[in-house]
Amino acid sequence: MAAAAPPPPPSPAPEAPNDVPQGSTPRGHPLFARIRLAHPTDVPHIHKLIHQMAVFERLSDQCIATEASLSSTLFTSPPFQSFTIFVLEVSHTPFVEHLQYNNPAYPPITKVVNLDLPINDPDRDLFRSNGGVLGGDACVAGFVLFFPNYSTFLAKPGFYIEDLFVRECYRRKGLGKMLLSAVAKQAVKMGSGGFAGSLVMLLMLMLMPSSSSSLGNFHTFFVGFRIQEMK
Amino acid sequence: MAAAAPPPPPSPAPEAPNDVPQGSTPRGHPLFARIRLAHPTDVPHIHKLIHQMAVFERLSDQCIATEASLSSTLFTSPPFQSFTIFVLEVSHTPFVEHLQYNNPAYPPITKVVNLDLPINDPDRDLFRSNGGVLGGDACVAGFVLFFPNYSTFLAKPGFYIEDLFVRECYRRKGLGKMLLSAVAKQAVKMGSGGFAGSLVMLLMLMLMPSSSSSLGNFHTFFVGFRIQEMK
Helix, strand or coil: CCCCCCCCCCCCCCCCCCCCCCCCCCCCEEEEEEEEECCHHHHHHHHHHHHHHHHHCCCHHHCCCCHHHHHHHCCCCCCCCCCEEEEEEEECCCCCCCHHHCCCCCCCEEEEEEECCCCCCCCCCCCEHHHHCCCCCCEEEEEEEEEEEEECCCCEEEEEEEEEEECHHHCCCCHHHHHHHHHHHHHHHHHHCCCCCCCEEEEEEEECCCCCCCCCCCCCEEEEEEEECCC | CCCCCCCCCCCCCCCCCCCCCCCCCCCCEEEEEEEEECCHHHHHHHHHHHHHHHHHCCCHHHCCCCHHHHHHHCCCCCCCCCCEEEEEEEECCCCCCCHHHCCCCCCCEEEEEEECCCCCCCCCCCCEHHHHCCCCCCEEEEEEEEEEEEECCCCEEEEEEEEEEECHHHCCCCHHHHHHHHHHHHHHHHHHCCCCCCCEEEEEEEECCCCCCCCCCCCCEEEEEEEECCC
């Protein structure tokens, strides 16, 4: 079978409008953000996000994930017992609840981010949640993949974040932090349930500067985070 | 409750005997090595190994694991579904089989390493397998802790090795490689069973030079391994 063509690269984020006179900048554009467990119907969006992440990391040649291979491997274990994905959605209007996304293992969490300017998302239709069939304005803006780990020095289980990605036009809005926080809160929640007393998260993210003018500099580097919740 | 005192640091490995004349060096000292799933009765040895690893990594102040905390957290999931420990044992005589260690999820694997000189293990009694109650000469020489991970770029699950440690006097005998290989083979085995087609292991180990004269040099560094089994 011929390999499927990779999804299109991300459209460049448009420049912020510069014809808005100072002093009259509209304020209070609400952006509704929701984090929920990934669902098999999210695979086409997760696939595109992974390929955008590969472009971002300049590792496109190493990215061979397909929708079929993701579908057959991503949902083999109950949430949190093995690798797990949270999907980040955003919407200009409040989210419409839908049973499909109300997994009892993780009720979705929502937050309203007040922006100075509305976001122009050139790929909104491409990332419309569930293909738009559930109605509403929501689209997928990012994801985080994590799995249980264990610190031998602390004798405590925790979560290890393998990938975290937010689409370019939604960056610098606190949404990546919201994804991190959701994983941390889940670790604490599992800890408070007696799973492990107190939990530790050991996170390692690969970051790159947004500028491509990194000649002579490292363009990838690792950063470790340790979030410890002591009870 | 007062914190339990950490286990004693490792005894320095004795120098190799230098009074053996060249040409008369005895050859063919067999060392029997076995890798098996950790059992709750191994916790005292795992505890000591973790603290020796902390000494090796100069992170003793961060190592607060106790036998009690390890016992309550290490065996909460079936093998390979979450974090899993393989224990490495060595013996001067062939291993005595024991039902306790014959976990159907992972039949132990054994190997004979032929050494030029016998190993003088100053901590043999401290690490005697199961306190010696099962008879035999076996003692615990190392361990590896790993857990399932997932490569989004390849859409494949695999194993991530968090810790690998071999006691000082047993290093440079191929036993660390044997532990690595055991995890790789288990990944391949799970892949051939239809779990994930082909599997990938992404390993990250923290290494230190054996010499302490690292002034002016990095004394810790990370090395990544990627073992890919394509079918």
